[in-house]
Amino acid sequence: MDPLIAGLMPIRRRLVLVRAAEAGLAGAFLAAALALAVTVLRIVAPQVLPVALAHPAVPLALVPCGFLAGFAVRLIAGASLSQAARAADRAAGLDERLATALEVLERTEGQGPVSGLGERLLADARRAAEGLVPGDGPLARTLGRRARAVLVAVVVLAGLALVPSLAGPPVARPQAERAAAALETAARDPAVAPAVREAIERAVDRLRDAGARRGSADAATAAVQQAVAGTQKARTQVVETLASADDAGLRQMVAAARRGDAAAAGAAAGDLVARTGADSASGGLTPAERDCVADALDAAAPAAREAGLADLERALADAADAVRTGDAGRAKPALDRLADVLVRSIGSEGEGGVAAAVEAVAQARRAVGLPPVPAEASAGTTPGEMPAAGTGTGIVIGTGAPGEGASGTGAADGVPDDVRPEDRDVVRRYFGG
Numbered sequence: 001m002d003p004l005i006a007g008l009m010p011i012r013r014r015l016v017l018v019r020a021a022e023a024g025l026a027g028a029f030l031a032a033a034l035a036l037a038v039t040v041l042r043i044v045a046p047q048v049l050p051v052a053l054a055h056p057a058v059p060l061a062l063v064p065c066g067f068l069a070g071f072a073v074r075l076i077a078g079a080s081l082s083q084a085a086r087a088a089d090r091a092a093g094l095d096e097r098l099a100t101a102l103e104v105l106e107r108t109e110g111q112g113p114v115s116g117l118g119e120r121l122l123a124d125a126r127r128a129a130e131g132l133v134p135g136d137g138p139l140a141r142t143l144g145r146r147a148r149a150v151l152v153a154v155v156v157l158a159g160l161a162l163v164p165s166l167a168g169p170p171v172a173r174p175q176a177e178r179a180a181a182a183l184e185t186a187a188r189d190p191a192v193a194p195a196v197r198e199a200i201e202r203a204v205d206r207l208r209d210a211g212a213r214r215g216s217a218d219a220a221t222a223a224v225q226q227a228v229a230g231t232q233k234a235r236t237q238v239v240e241t242l243a244s245a246d247d248a249g250l251r252q253m254v255a256a257a258r259r260g261d262a263a264a265a266g267a268a269a270g271d272l273v274a275r276t277g278a279d280s281a282s283g284g285l286t287p288a289e290r291d292c293v294a295d296a297l298d299a300a301a302p303a304a305r306e307a308g309l310a311d312l313e314r315a316l317a318d319a320a321d322a323v324r325t326g327d328a329g330r331a332k333p334a335l336d337r338l339a340d341v342l343v344r345s346i347g348s349e350g351e352g353g354v355a356a357a358v359e360a361v362a363q364a365r366r367a368v369g370l371p372p373v374p375a376e377a378s379a380g381t382t383p384g385e386m387p388a389a390g391t392g393t394g395i396v397i398g399t400g401a402p403g404e405g406a407s408g409t410g411a412a413d414g415v416p417d418d419v420r421p422e423d424r425d426v427v428r429r430y431f432g433g
Contacts, residue, residue: 003126004101005081011139012084018139019079024071025146031066032153035059039160046165046213054170056161063154087139094128101125168214171207171368179217179364180207183224186360191344191353195308199227200357203364217368221361225373228357234307238300239346245296247289249275253339260348262340269339270332277328287326294320297338304345315341 038049039059046054053059085099101122171179180203186192187200203220206212242254249272256264272293278284285293297320304313315338322334344350362372 004098004122007126007128008081008084008088008098008102011088012079012081015084015087015139016075016079018143020071020075022140022143022146023074024067024069025143025150027070027073028063028067028150029146029153031062031069032150032157034066035062035157036153036160038062039157043160043163043165046167046170047209047216054165060154060157060161063150063157067150091138097128098125165213165215167216168218171212171214171217175368176207176212176217178367179221180204182360182363182367183207183221186356189353189356191349192357193227193231193308193350193353194310195231196224196227196353196357199224200360207364207368214368214370218365218370221364221370222373224357225361228354228361231307232354234303235309235346235350237303238307238309238312241300241303242296245293247272247285247293247296250293250296254342254346257339257342257345257347260343262343265339265343266336269335272323273328273332273335276323276326276331276335285326290323290326294324297323309345312341312345 036059038053039056041049042054042056042059081102082099085102086096088094089096089098102125183200183204187197187204192200203224206216206220209216239254239258243251245251249268253265253268253272256262256268275284276290276293297316301313301316301320304310304316315334319331319334319338322331325331365372
């Protein structure tokens with residue numbers, strides 16, 4: 001082996017290791033950039049990450065992986081003798097003598113003797129190569145800068161690993177399953193309002209998501225509680241609108257429906273049908289009074305729609321149209337259906353659906369270790385407690401006979417049913433209502 005080549009072989013081996021180290025640091029820096037993106041997502045939106053990347057230490061593990069990948073690729077690529085000669089020239093300040101001599105040697109190999117100038121060039125290069133010590137010359141070009149950049153990146157990532165996720169810690173799968181099962185049980189209750197059932201289904205999906213977090217579980221279950229509160233507010237508005245009507249028969253039907261008394265509600269509906277079909281001389285409703293009843297029914301329909309009670313909304317609209325016509329044959333099925341839907345929607349059955357949803361939210365939150373929903377979010381419902389009929393849910397259930405309100409003498413507006421319609425406003429103002 002030519003002395004020049006023999007002198008360059010150790011240089012090439014060291015050059016391969018140095019270049020592999022530089023490539024490894026470059027790979028580590030690129031991996032640190034990826035790790036930074038993963039860390040930011042872990043903090044801000046962990047639900048978009050796979051479960052394997054959700055741990056705070058995982059981004060740090062990407063840095064050595066990037067180093068090993070870059071190091072291995074560059075090590076396999078190796079280095080040529082020409083690259084080693086140029087690197088040695090730069091390190092020893094030999095002004096390209098080794099690279100030029102190697103080029104002359106490779107060009108003239110197998111072509112006979114070298115010219116005198118070439119021989120002197122080779123001799124000089126061989127002497128220089130014999131004096132080279134692989135560990136003395138600085139072969140690295142970017143090793144220091146890349147090492148400092150990677151060190152800074154690692155420090156930054158280590159600091160960010162201590163920052164907790166804004167969505168909270170992950171929810172254990174058994175806990176999430178218990179919470180989802182509690183909500184699903186409530187969703188199967190036919191008395192649960194459709195809007196509440198939709199909120200429950202969304203909450204179940206979020207709880208069963210692979211990246212479910214405590215914060216997302218909190219938001220999902222609080223959304224169910226808010227849906228319950230919104231539905232209750234709308235149901236209460238339906239009751240107040242109908243109970244403030246000037247017709248005593250309609251108020252009696254609403255009071256009976258609130259108690260869950262289907263028989264009394266049906267009887268009140270039958271009385272209203274009879275008065276709708278009779279003339280005013282026989283005690284029936286005048287056209288103006290029929291319009292007032294129909295207007296009250298129409299006024300309650302938007303609140304029923306807001307509560308997600310489609311059946312009640314249709315029943316109110318159909319009853320309003322039937323009452324306006326003054327046709328008892330048409331009004332009877334419409335008002336009978338309205339009485340039935342009112343009992344199911346605003347009576348004890350509807351209250352049971354509310355109680356089931358509230359209790360399911362409380363169970364789900366306990367399963368994942370969350371406190372009860374704050375009072376301002378529950379809007380009158382208390383998580384963890386099953387509201388009794390007519391309490392804590394925004395609807396007062398009467399206890400007297402048809403036509404009596406909560407204390408046995410009045411309707412929801414606090415005015416006794418036996419007060420004449422033209423006197424109701426005076427009584428209401430006098431008693432501060």
